[in-house]
Amino acid sequence: MPTLPTSRPELRAHLLAARAAWLATPAAHAAAAGLGARLQQLLAQLEPQCLGLYWPLEGEFNAAEALRGKALTQDHALNAPPMPDADEDAGLDEDEEAPRSPTIWALPYAFKSPRRMDYRRWDGGAPGLKDECGIASSSGGPVVPDVVLVPCVGFTREGYRLGYGGGYFDRWLAAHPGVTSIGLAWSIGEVHFPVEAHDQALTLILTEKEAIMP
Numbered sequence: 001m002p003t004l005p006t007s008r009p010e011l012r013a014h015l016l017a018a019r020a021a022w023l024a025t026p027a028a029h030a031a032a033a034g035l036g037a038r039l040q041q042l043l044a045q046l047e048p049q050c051l052g053l054y055w056p057l058e059g060e061f062n063a064a065e066a067l068r069g070k071a072l073t074q075d076h077a078l079n080a081p082p083m084p085d086a087d088e089d090a091g092l093d094e095d096e097e098a099p100r101s102p103t104i105w106a107l108p109y110a111f112k113s114p115r116r117m118d119y120r121r122w123d124g125g126a127p128g129l130k131d132e133c134g135i136a137s138s139s140g141g142p143v144v145p146d147v148v149l150v151p152c153v154g155f156t157r158e159g160y161r162l163g164y165g166g167g168y169f170d171r172w173l174a175a176h177p178g179v180t181s182i183g184l185a186w187s188i189g190e191v192h193f194p195v196e197a198h199d200q201a202l203t204l205i206l207t208e209k210e211a212i213m214p
């Protein structure tokens with residue numbers, strides 16, 4: 001097994017390069033389908049009222065795209081926000097139960113000074129603006145999700161993640177300890193690194209192969 005870098009910046013760069021190379025292989029497509037299926041099943045069980053997503057960068061799993069899949073129309077599946085062409089006039093038979101309210105979607109909005117993050121309600125369409133870090137976000141009103149999806153550059157089996165170094169998710173999670181946090185990662189990102197004081201353990205980490213619960 002090759003020796004991994006010990007500093008976080010070097011480890012991050014190593015993992016990003018490895019991920020980029022892996023995403024160019026045939027295995028990556030099947031992995032995306034597997035992770036999407038696991039995520040749909042998990043969210044169908046959790047039934048969040050408000051789901052915090054993220055805009056995917058640098059080979060991250062596209063959770064929003066996966067959740068717009070066919071499984072969302074089946075019983076007990078997570079309801080995505082209605083799109084503009086949704087049929088709002090469809091009626092129900094007398095013996096048919098009304099579906100539960102659609103889950104609210106939200107995207108993070110990061111501020112540079114001071115560094116902080118909140119979530120903005122999102123209709124699932126093309127993001128209308130970028131946050132102060134240049135990442136696509138939403139112009140919707142602020143919300144506090146009860147379940148958040150967190151992208152991982154790397155992760156440990158103890159539930160800690162390596163991100164891009166800004167600390168935005170760690171700060172938000174520290175301020176909202178009751179929220180269910182789901183790290184989304186490719187299995188090739190599993191590593192070991194020393195935990196620092198600001199690191200927040202996630203509720204669980206989901207890969208294309210397994211759910212890791214610390």
